[in-house]
Amino acid sequence: MSEAEFGRGTRARLHIVTGKGGTGKTTAATALALALAAEGGRVLLVEVEGRQGIAGLLGRPPLPPEERELIALPGGGRVCVLAADAEAALLEYLAMFYGMGRAGRALTRLGVVDFATTVAPGLRDVLLTGKATEAARRRAGDRRGTGGASAAFHYDAVVMDAPPTGRIGPFLNVNSEVAGLARVGPVRSHADKVMDVIRSERTLVHFVTLLEEMPVQECKDGIAEIEGLGLHAGSVFVNMVRPPLLGEDDLATAADGGFDGAALVPGLAAAGLADVPGLAAALSGEVRSHALRAGLERRTREDLAAVGRPVVDLPYVEGGVAWPALERLADALKRQGTVR
Amino acid sequence: MSAESGPARLDVDAIIDDPRTRIVVCCGAGGVGKTTTSAALGLRAAERGRHAVVITVDPARRLAQSLGLESLDGTPRPVPLPEGARGTMHAMMLDMKRTFDEVIEEHADPERARQILDNPFYKTLSTGFSGTQEYMAMEKLGQLRRSGDWDLIVVDTPPSRSALDFLDAPKRLGRFLDGKLITFLSAPAGKGAFRMLGSGFGLVASVIGKLVGARFLDDLRSFVSAFDTVFGGFQQRAEQTYRLLQEPGTAFVVVAAPDTDALREASYFTDRLAADSMPLAGLVVNRVHPLPDGGRLSAQEAERAAEALSDGEDHALAAAALRLHAERVRLRARERRLCGKALSAHPGLPVAEVAALAEDVHDIDGLRSIGTALAGPVRA
Structure with a gap:
C-alpha cells in the first residue's frame, strides 16, 4: 500500500x-x-x-x-x-x-x-x-x-x-x-x-x-x-x-489448601458476626477458589508475555x-x- | 433459583440412561463451554453403560488431551476409560472436507465425482466455513446413526448463531439449486427461463461476467450441472436427518453461560428449535458461581463487616475474605437475575447449572466432575 x-x-x-x-x-x-x-x-x-x-x-x-x-x-x-x-x-x-x-x-x-x-x-x-x-x-x-x-x-x-x-x-x-x-x-x-x-x-x-x-x-x-x-x-x-484481594503469601497458602478458615475466625468474631465457625468455613472455600483462580491467571499471564505483543488490561x-x-x-x- | 420458585431441574441422567435416547445435540453461543459439556455428557453416559461417540467441531488439543488422546481426527477414536466404566466412549472431530468428499463420491459416478471435486467452486464450498460446517456436522451425524456402531451420539455444534443453519439445509439447498439463479446460469444466454424472467437479465449476465470474468461463469456452470446429478441424493439425506432430529430419540441441549449475550443466544436457539418442532430437553448454564452452603451473609453485611475491620492491620485477611464474599453474592444475584429473565420467555424449560471451576479441565477426572455437576442439584 x-x-x-x-x-x-x-x-x-x-x-x-x-x-x-x-x-x-x-x-x-x-x-x-x-x-x-x-x-x-x-x-x-x-x-x-x-x-x-x-x-x-x-x-x-x-x-x-x-x-x-x-x-x-x-x-x-x-x-x-x-x-x-x-x-x-x-x-x-x-x-x-x-x-x-x-x-x-x-x-x-x-x-x-x-x-x-x-x-x-x-x-x-x-x-x-x-x-x-x-x-x-x-x-x-x-x-x-x-x-x-x-x-x-x-x-x-x-x-x-x-x-x-x-x-x-x-x-x-x-x-x-x-x-x-x-x-x-x-x-x-x-x-x-x-x-x-x-x-x-x-x-x-x-x-x-x-x-x-x-x-x-x-x-x-x-x-x-x-x-x-x-x-x-x-x-x-x-x-x-x-485486582487480587489477597497478598502473594496468602494466595499461595490458600491455593495449596493450607488455609482452613481458622485464620478468619478472630477477624469475623471481631466484626461481631454470628455463626463464626460456619461462616469461616464457607468463606475459606471462596478464598481458596479465588487463590486457585489467581494462580491460573498468573500462569496464563506469563504465557501471554512470551508472545511478545503489548499486553493491555481491561478491568x-x-x-x-x-x-x-x-x-x-x-x-x-x-x-x-x-x-x- | 431456590427449590421452591426456581425452574424445573434438567434430569441429565434420565436422558442419557434412557436407551431410547440415541442423539444429544448441544448448541449455544461460542465460548460457553459447549464442547466440554458434550464431552462430559458422553463420558457420563459411557460410564453409566452407553456406547457413546462424541463428535466435535472444536480442534482444541486440550479436549483431546483431557480425553487421554493425542489429538482428534475424522475417525472415531476409543477413549481409554478408567476401570469400572460400564460402557464405551469414542471421540472424533468433524473433517468437513473429507465428509463432503465422501458424500460426493457416494452419490456420483467416478467421472462426475472427479469433475465436482476438481471444480474451484466445490473447493471453496467444501472448505469455507459459513454453512458447510453445520451441514456436514449433520451429514456425519446421519452416517454415525446409520452405522449402528453406537447407541448414543453426542454432537457439539459449531460456535455461531448459524449453528442451527443445518435445520435450513434441505430448504436452502433446494432454493439454491432449484432456484432461478441456477436455471439462469445453466441456460444458454437469451433462451428459455432466462427470457421469461423479463428484460434486464441479459445485462445481469454480462455484468456478472464483467465483475468476475467469464471463466467464473464457466466454472459455476460446470459445477452446477455436475452437482445437479448428486443433488437429489443430497437433499434426500438432509431431509432424512431433519426428520431424525425431530424424533423423540433426540434431545437438544442448549448451552449458555450466565451473561447477557450468551443467554440472548440461548433464547434465540430455544425459539428456533421450537419453531422447527425439535425436541428440546433443556438449558445448561455453565460457569455459575453458587454460594457456599454455610454462613448466609448478604453483600451489605459482608461489606459492613469488612469496613469495620479495615481500621486495624490485624484482620486484613478476614476483611479481604468478606469483600470477596460480598462480590460473590452480588455476582450470584446478577446471574440469577439474568437467568430468570431469560427463562421468563420460556416457562417450564428445565435447567442444569454447572459451577465455574477455579481451574481448567485437564483430564478425565475433570470431565467427570463436570458430568457430576450437570446431573447434580441446582444450587443457591
Missing part, C-alpha cells in the same frame, strides 16, 4: 479486533473506538457478524446496514457505527461502481445473495472486509476512496469487531478465497485492494483474551496464524482483569458492561498507551 493511498505515519488506521468466543470482542472493540475518538477524531466501528452486538452493548434498537453517528464525546470526538451486511454491501457496491440499482435488486431476486453465502463464503467475506477497508481509505468528500491523496481522511480510524479467532485467518485472507473463483475482473481487483489495506503496516489485528488456558492458547495460535499470513498483530487485550466490570463502564474501559486503554 502506497503512502499516498493509506496515509503517512506509523499510527494504525484500521484496527481489527478478534478473540475466542465469549472473551468480550465487542466490548473491547467498542472501548477501543471510544479511546481512539477521545482526542476529538472521527472513528467508525464496524460489526460484521450480524449479531447486533454493538446495538445491544449501547442499549439501542437493531442498527441498519449504514454508517450512523451514535456517540458524540465531550472533546468533539465522534463514533459512527456500521452493522455491515453482505447483501447490502453487494448492492451498494454494484450501485456505486456500475450504477446498477435496478439490476442489483434483480440479482437479489435471482438468489445471488444465497449464492454468495452458500457457495462462495469467500465472496461474502470480501464484501464485509471491503466495507471496513473502504471506510479506512475514504477521503473527505469522496465515497470511493479514489479521490485526491491530499484530502484528509474521512475517518481518523476504523475499528472492526471481527469474527472469532477460529475463523479470523480465512476471513482476513480474502485474496486466497476469491482468487480461486474470480481470476480477473473488478471483484478480483476489489479483493486485491482490500488485501493491500489488510496487509498494510497501518492495519493491526488485536486479540482479546481472558486469563484462562483455552482463550490464551487460541490467542497465541491466532497471532501465529495472522503473522504467518503476513499481517500485523497488534495488542493483546486481557479482558475482565480483577472487570461488576454487573455487566454498559455505558459508564465503557468510558472506564476506554480510559484504561488510553492510560496504557494503546491509541498512541
Whole structure:
C-alpha cells in the first residue's frame, strides 16, 4: 500500500479486533473506538457478524446496514457505527461502481445473495472486509476512496469487531478465497485492494483474551496464524482483569489448601458476626477458589508475555458492561498507551 | 433459583440412561463451554453403560488431551476409560472436507465425482466455513446413526448463531439449486427461463461476467450441472436427518453461560428449535458461581463487616475474605437475575447449572466432575 493511498505515519488506521468466543470482542472493540475518538477524531466501528452486538452493548434498537453517528464525546470526538451486511454491501457496491440499482435488486431476486453465502463464503467475506477497508481509505468528500491523496481522511480510524479467532485467518485472507473463483475482473481487483489495506503496516489485528488456558492458547495460535499470513498483530487485550484481594503469601497458602478458615475466625468474631465457625468455613472455600483462580491467571499471564505483543488490561466490570463502564474501559486503554 | 420458585431441574441422567435416547445435540453461543459439556455428557453416559461417540467441531488439543488422546481426527477414536466404566466412549472431530468428499463420491459416478471435486467452486464450498460446517456436522451425524456402531451420539455444534443453519439445509439447498439463479446460469444466454424472467437479465449476465470474468461463469456452470446429478441424493439425506432430529430419540441441549449475550443466544436457539418442532430437553448454564452452603451473609453485611475491620492491620485477611464474599453474592444475584429473565420467555424449560471451576479441565477426572455437576442439584 502506497503512502499516498493509506496515509503517512506509523499510527494504525484500521484496527481489527478478534478473540475466542465469549472473551468480550465487542466490548473491547467498542472501548477501543471510544479511546481512539477521545482526542476529538472521527472513528467508525464496524460489526460484521450480524449479531447486533454493538446495538445491544449501547442499549439501542437493531442498527441498519449504514454508517450512523451514535456517540458524540465531550472533546468533539465522534463514533459512527456500521452493522455491515453482505447483501447490502453487494448492492451498494454494484450501485456505486456500475450504477446498477435496478439490476442489483434483480440479482437479489435471482438468489445471488444465497449464492454468495452458500457457495462462495469467500465472496461474502470480501464484501464485509471491503466495507471496513473502504471506510479506512475514504477521503473527505469522496465515497470511493479514489479521490485526491491530499484530502484528509474521512475517518481518523476504523475499528472492526471481527469474527472469532477460529475463523479470523480465512476471513482476513480474502485474496486466497476469491482468487480461486474470480481470476480477473473488478471483484478480483476489489479483493486485491482490500488485501493491500489488510496487509498494510497501518492495519493491526488485536486479540482479546481472558486469563484462562483455552482463550490464551487460541490467542497465541491466532497471532501465529495472522503473522504467518503476513499481517500485523497488534495488542493483546486481557479482558475482565480483577485486582487480587489477597497478598502473594496468602494466595499461595490458600491455593495449596493450607488455609482452613481458622485464620478468619478472630477477624469475623471481631466484626461481631454470628455463626463464626460456619461462616469461616464457607468463606475459606471462596478464598481458596479465588487463590486457585489467581494462580491460573498468573500462569496464563506469563504465557501471554512470551508472545511478545503489548499486553493491555481491561478491568472487570461488576454487573455487566454498559455505558459508564465503557468510558472506564476506554480510559484504561488510553492510560496504557494503546491509541498512541 | 431456590427449590421452591426456581425452574424445573434438567434430569441429565434420565436422558442419557434412557436407551431410547440415541442423539444429544448441544448448541449455544461460542465460548460457553459447549464442547466440554458434550464431552462430559458422553463420558457420563459411557460410564453409566452407553456406547457413546462424541463428535466435535472444536480442534482444541486440550479436549483431546483431557480425553487421554493425542489429538482428534475424522475417525472415531476409543477413549481409554478408567476401570469400572460400564460402557464405551469414542471421540472424533468433524473433517468437513473429507465428509463432503465422501458424500460426493457416494452419490456420483467416478467421472462426475472427479469433475465436482476438481471444480474451484466445490473447493471453496467444501472448505469455507459459513454453512458447510453445520451441514456436514449433520451429514456425519446421519452416517454415525446409520452405522449402528453406537447407541448414543453426542454432537457439539459449531460456535455461531448459524449453528442451527443445518435445520435450513434441505430448504436452502433446494432454493439454491432449484432456484432461478441456477436455471439462469445453466441456460444458454437469451433462451428459455432466462427470457421469461423479463428484460434486464441479459445485462445481469454480462455484468456478472464483467465483475468476475467469464471463466467464473464457466466454472459455476460446470459445477452446477455436475452437482445437479448428486443433488437429489443430497437433499434426500438432509431431509432424512431433519426428520431424525425431530424424533423423540433426540434431545437438544442448549448451552449458555450466565451473561447477557450468551443467554440472548440461548433464547434465540430455544425459539428456533421450537419453531422447527425439535425436541428440546433443556438449558445448561455453565460457569455459575453458587454460594457456599454455610454462613448466609448478604453483600451489605459482608461489606459492613469488612469496613469495620479495615481500621486495624490485624484482620486484613478476614476483611479481604468478606469483600470477596460480598462480590460473590452480588455476582450470584446478577446471574440469577439474568437467568430468570431469560427463562421468563420460556416457562417450564428445565435447567442444569454447572459451577465455574477455579481451574481448567485437564483430564478425565475433570470431565467427570463436570458430568457430576450437570446431573447434580441446582444450587443457591
